[in-house]
Amino acid sequence: MKLLQTIGSILVILSILIFIGMLGLGTKSINLDALPGNNTHQTAAISQAINELDAKGKEVNHIGFVSLASEVIDKANEIQEAKFQQSGAPDGVGEWDFRFGGNVGGFKQKLSSTAKATGPVQSNPWLFFFLTFGLAIIGGLLFIIPKFAKSPGIKHDGIYHSSLTSGLKLTPRTIVLAAGIIGTLIYGFVKLNNFFWPLVTTVIGVLFIYFVFIKEKSKGKDPQRSASPVNTAWLGMLAGALLVGFYILLYWKPEYIQNWVSMVDPISEMLNGGKASRWFLYGLLYTIIMAVMGIRMLAKYQHNKYQRVRTYSVMFFQTAFAFLIPQMISKLNATNAYDNPIPAPDLKNMWPLDYSFFFNYRLDEMVANGSIGIFMLVWGIVLFVIGVPVFVYFYGKRWYCSWVCGCGGLAETMGDPWRQLSDKSLRAWQFERYIIHGVMVAAVLMTIGVLYTYFTGSYSILGINTDSLKSWYGFFIGAGFAGIVGTGFYPLMGNRTWCRFGCPLAGYLGLIQKFKSKFRITTNGGQCISCGNCSTYCEMGIDVRSYAQKGQDIVRSSCVGCGVCSAVCPRGVLRLENGSGDVATRTIEERTIHITEDMIYVKQDFS
Amino acid sequence: MHVAIIGNGISGVTAARWVRKLSDHKVTIISSETDHFFSRTALMYVYMGHMRFEDIKPYEDWFWEKNRIDLVTDRVESIEYTDKSLKMKSGNDISYDKLILAVGSTPNKFGWPGQDLKGVGGLYHVQDLERMEEYSPNLKKAVVVGGGLIGIEMAEMFVSRGISVTMLVREPSYWSGVLPPEESKMISEHILHHDIDLRLGVNLGEIHDDGSGKACAVTVKETGERIECGFVGLTAGVSPNIGFLRDTGLDIGRGIKVNDHLETNQPDVYAIGDCAELTNPKPGRRGVEAIWYTGRMMGETCAYNICGKQVAYDPGLWFNSAKFVDIEYQVYGSAPAQMPDDMASLYWQHEDGEKSVRINYDKNSKEILGFNLFGVRYRHKVCEKWILEKTHVEDVLKNLGMANFDPEFYKEYEPDIIALYNKQEGTNITLKTRRGLDKVLAFLNR
């Protein structure tokens, strides 16, 4: 059993090394059929630059190619600028359709990522698919399957002894987090060439820190239970770095990952009839990781049917709704060559988590598509206008967050080994409330702006540029927060960092859960021994014990109803329930230390 | 008024919190063990890597200052009852107006040869855990002496680190002094299944010195067998920690004697928790009940008494819980190891040997008396209400689903239990209420 697991680990590590190493294989050359440029004038300048630099047909390795592309575009820009200085733009052509201006960066990226790649990956995509995905799946399963042979029960031995899962000390964790946030702000400023929104974001961030430390008096109350006192998780840091690196490449540096995309071309062709995009690669990877790590959850929770059913559910929604159905729609589009391709969204995702739902291109796509498109539009709206309140009323936000959602699904499967790293301190809760509601407001404002532009055609409300707000939201929240910090920081801050601090949909679900829902966690009389397992393994950082030891029922907007607190409680104190009967009295503080009727009478004398 | 509390365990801390809630008295908690309160019941999880020590502290460190509870890390050497002062090891003596003794227990040692060697110890204090940590690297084999709740925890701890364990248990079956025979047998088998070498009906003879003052083996008294080991765990129960209080004028029996109001024989001195012995325990209850829950209830009661409201200590209906490796245990009411003549019992056990439900009732009146549960969770309040209201066992069975506290989707075994009852008693009752909160609330708030 140990041997199988060792082989499994080696295979997984090997597959990761190959996955990284393969990025450098083979060469790229300029693809003359897909030159960037918004019109023939710009494309012509680029062609000319290619000729002058003698870059045509030049085979360069993947990293070198990025500088080549950069050189070409810079040269083309020079050529174009010289022409412009000499004789201005030709008649009938706008200045910025002629000059490159702010497009230089975009052109460089496009020239790189549309290049013709050749090499071992392109000639043997299946081989590389096997060496990466294949080995990882086999290795993962070799590691996981033996776990089914263990007797059912809580499987937490050694979590805090492992340098993969024990978390960071508070100071290094704070430094890594701060570096991540500041780095993203600076990169955003450079990439979007916009100073205003990074500044606004910084000001809001500083305000939040002020609110928490001064207004809520958190200064001086340094949290002890949020981070490791002795161990520092070096392997966890490494895992975090790999995840962060992956997301940076995926979102912001796609020109370097052409080999990954080429590798899954044949699968993409099978499923949707077209070449793969980086988003296809991401979807495939996501689905496979959830499947393998979902099997791990099934092995870990053999004794807990709630956990198993819930895991099947997220695996199903990811595979069918997020991955296969959109592929099938694309295939339909490809084979029938519709004038207006049918939109292929993830039908279980909803606004405001799906923040681009109301973007003009998606609205246009749906409106242009007759009844199917209108159905998708109505479905998307009904989900959050009616679906959320009704289901949350009956079952709590868990119906979405830990049964359906893809982000939640990844957190519950791939992220499960790190769930204990959520910060349980009061300070973290104070930050959580400001940040999640802040993001929620930002999502709503951004969407209002986008819709305003859609209906009026004007890009400015009250002097604010709706388009730059939209880009900033997509960059900072959509990619930076949800992707890089949300997932990349699993091994540093727990698996629900995004769900807890960022997700605007979770904020909305949570408000309803808090104020109008039958869902709550009941505590079983006086049985709590204050051991802390529930709080430790609550991925949302809820200090469950602080309620349970007072006999108080738990009604918290952030609880995603994962049921793990109930699963790990060694005294059977917690139960997720739907029923609102006496919730008002059962959430009162200190109600049942003395559980006999006589003593309650005494206490009432006192209150 | 200054309320001084010796001991920062659950009973002392609960008393402090309630004194703070009920009054503005100055409160000081003194302990020589740790700076802050932690959950003693969770020590095992720190060793096993489930939690860090920080995680078993129920309150953040700033909690105490915010609630104006002063913490002193020091040892009380002796108490002057007449001038109301505490003699401290550091010399910084403390005077009090009211004193609460919440000094807990100490592990029993029965004078075994070798019991004070290095690599021998119980599991009670943080220092015991540190000792286990110290000896664990490269440890191949440990022997645990004693078959109670702490013994099995210690065995489980070693097993979690791949250290093989032999348990020497005096009783013929695991914890058979407390558990009825069927349950005791089931748990014994479960322990064996978890690679713990459980030896029943044997005592520790002696612990051998390796020549350097460290334990290297034990001999079993009955068989004379020698078992080589690098650590010997002594977990043969605990006794009130009264060593430093003997012969000081404090009335002491097994523990510190207290009346119904938790007062000792000395003025303004109270005793609570593991160290206290009730002079008049409630019928069916023991004078010393060294468990978490009673400590907590005593702490609260004591605070009321100190803050001017006389309240007699009433622990209510007996309940307790534990976990044996992977099997959770809950008990409500009466579930003795040996059935009295007038008690009847319905005992259902799942074929997997990891779940059982025992329902005890009066043979004649058929009133419900108690529940003993393994691997199945039942609701405290529902069971308690049935028992206090002397409900007829058949009424209980019909509504048994109300008691079920297992998570959603778990199989409900109530129909099987009722079928067993019907078979035993020749009745024909059926289950009317299944698991679910709404029915429970209607019942509890009736």
Ligand SMILES: Cc1cc2nc3c(=O)[nH]c(=O)nc-3n(C[C@H](O)[C@H](O)[C@H](O)COP(=O)(O)OP(=O)(O)OC[C@H]3O[C@@H](n4cnc5c(N)ncnc54)[C@H](O)[C@@H]3O)c2cc1C
């Ligand atoms: C491993 C283990 C598992 C357990 N599991 C359970 C369980 O599952 N369920 C359950 O109900 N019970 C359980 N118990 C029992 C439960 O933990 C105790 O009943 C409870 O902790 C007693 O609390 P207390 O406040 O009375 O005393 P303690 O927690 O013992 O606190 C007394 C404190 O006073 C300090 N002290 C003593 N003398 C002095 C002095 N002279 N000067 C300064 N400080 C002093 C001690 O160092 C200690 O810190 C368990 C016990 C152990 C050891």
Ligand code: SF4
């Ligand atoms: S409180 Fe419990 S159910 Fe809710 S998120 Fe935390 S662990 Fe999950």
Ligand code: SF4
């Ligand atoms: S896990 Fe259970 S016993 Fe432990 S603190 Fe939480 S509710 Fe209490």
